[in-house]
Amino acid sequence: MDADAVVVGSGPNGLVAAVTLARAGRRVLLLEAAERFGGGLRSGELTLPGRVHDLGATVMALALASPAFRELKEVGSLKGVEFAHPAVPAAHPLDDRPAVLVHRDPRRTAEALGRDAGAWLATVGATARAGFPLVELLLKPLGPWRVPPRTFAQAARFGVAGALPATTFARRAFSTVEGRAAIAGMAAHSMLDLRSPISAGYGLLLAALTHLVGWPLVRGGSQVLADTLVAELRSLGGEAVTGHRVRHLAELSAPTVVLDVTPRELLAMADLPAGYRRRLERFRYGPGVFKLDWALDGPVPWRDPAVAGAGTVHLGGTLEEIALSEAETAAGRHSPRPYVLLVQPYAADPTRGGHTLWAYCHVPNGSAVDMTDAVETQIERYAPGFRDRVLARHAMGPAELEAANPNLVGGDIGGGLASLTQFLRRPVWSPAPWRTPLPGVFLCSSSTPPGAGAHGMGGWQAARLALRSGARP
Incomplete structure (x- = not known):
């Protein structure tokens, strides 16, 4: 295929990048090294015949909340994907008392927290009430933004709490074992030491998403979402190939190349300027x-x-x-x-x-x-x-x-340590970190903002940047 754009890697970010470029009229070639598309969205029979297991992501709160997937849903690119909601998004059992149940309804959740009911509504509930404008701001930390002015005030309030270590925030905001445990369970998704700055922010956002969109999964397995996006790419004239590992960028000849890989893979694949290479080499992977x-x-x-x-x-x-x-x-x-x-x-x-x-x-x-x-x-x-x-x-x-999945370096499912430093430089400090110094080459993995999760935002940002700066077909 004589492609205008080649996307390497078919995780959520690569798939969103490929479909976004194809919808803009680009002839897109998607290359995946594995035998199945999906990256962190793959499913398979890991235990017994007929049992469907998700190899990576199952819970799709960020997919429902992200501007990237909401846009794809609006234009019909997710037809056939059904999001199934459990009766209770999340639970946190405790040894000597009833489990904390986090319901879709924030008030129902709060009522079971006793003395911490007001604290839950004032923190998690307030984040949820701020709605999609706040989520959009948090998932697009570098813009572009189309956010009502009041959302910036809500974001400032979120930032004051979210910048704290989760341990500090939990002890300041909550007085009960249940309230503090619930926040700790949410914040630990970050894979950070909970005494680290911004660990509270991860917990607050994830908890708020239970109320805003729920924590659903894809009926039939996460693979259904990946396969639907591949089918959409093909319907738009794109080509998608599995079992094709790209070892060096010299193998590709297209005006635009979008890479759903981590810095380690990019370092191995490309001849990079010395300064950029040194900056990538400083990138840290998490647990x-x-x-x-x-x-x-x-x-x-x-x-x-x-x-x-x-x-x-x-x-x-x-x-x-x-x-x-x-x-x-x-x-x-x-x-x-x-x-x-x-x-x-x-x-x-x-x-x-x-x-x-x-x-x-x-x-x-x-x-x-x-x-x-x-x-x-x-x-x-x-x-x-x-x-x-x-x-x-x-x-x-x-x-x-x-x-x-080579993107899971050392078992790190987040694409890199989610620390404050790497929140600000992911993988390098830049107003457009999806752009590399190589002409027409962009990075879109979870090693770019906004980081981990099945939200597709890295792919969406990289594709939009490529469309603004790349040659037209």
Whole structure:
């Protein structure tokens, strides 16, 4: 194909970039090294025949909230994709009291927090009430913005709280074990030491999304979303090829090249100016994850039955316990009682061939330690008899995850450390960090703003930048 634009990599960002360019009239060639499209959106039979497991992302709150995917939905590019909502977006079990349930309705959530009801509504609730304009501002930290003036005031209030370490914010804003634990579970998605600046911001945004859009999953598996976008690209005249690894940019001849790869891959693929190369070499990757998938003979036997309706479950106990676990990981150690992020797709989607389940814990980057027992012990802590339900399990440590997807460097599913420094320079400081010094070459992975998540914003920003600066067909 004589392409106007080549997109390398078919994760959420690469797919959004490819479709955005094709919708603008560019002839697009999408190249994927793996045998299936999707990157972090792939699904497969990891345990038993007929059981559909998501290899990467399952919960799609950011997809519903992001300007990139909202735009694709408006123009009909997501036809056939059904987002299924669990009865409860998220739950946080505790040892000696009822689980914290985070409902779509912020007031229902707050009512169960007792003394912290007002605090929840004033922080998480206020973020949710600010709506899509605030989310757009947060997911487009460098613009372009079309945001009402009052949203900047709301963003300033969010920033005052969000800039804090999650531990500081939780203790200042909340007085109950339940309220503090709920925020800790949300903030730990960041894979940061919860004593780090801006860790509160990640928790606040994710918690607010439960109220604004919910935490749904794609019916049939995340692969459905990837395949739909590939089909849309082809309907627009684009070409999509799997099993084609690009080892050097010299292999490509197109006016525009968009790369859904991390800085490490870009360094290997391109002859870069010395200064830019040195800046990329300073890019830091974050902790890895150890992921487990299970096929069960029935639902997880939660001690608190209310947890059964939750799509996502945060396991780790109190704020203090979760903070300790994440601090251990950040220091390069393996927590004996890790924070565990668990997803039970069957709570929303009965089409996946039975009761499938996945969970991961955070580990030092590149860890080779088998965390199966530690993860399952945490589940048993809140669901006695869980192991008796297991028909089959599949484990993937950092090495296996990176082998399946080279963007997961050392098992880092976030595309790089989500620290304050790398929030400001991701992967380098620039008003347009998606642009590289090479003419017509753009970077769009989660190593670019706004970072991790199935939101497609890196691809959307890179494609829009390419369209403004590239040659027309």
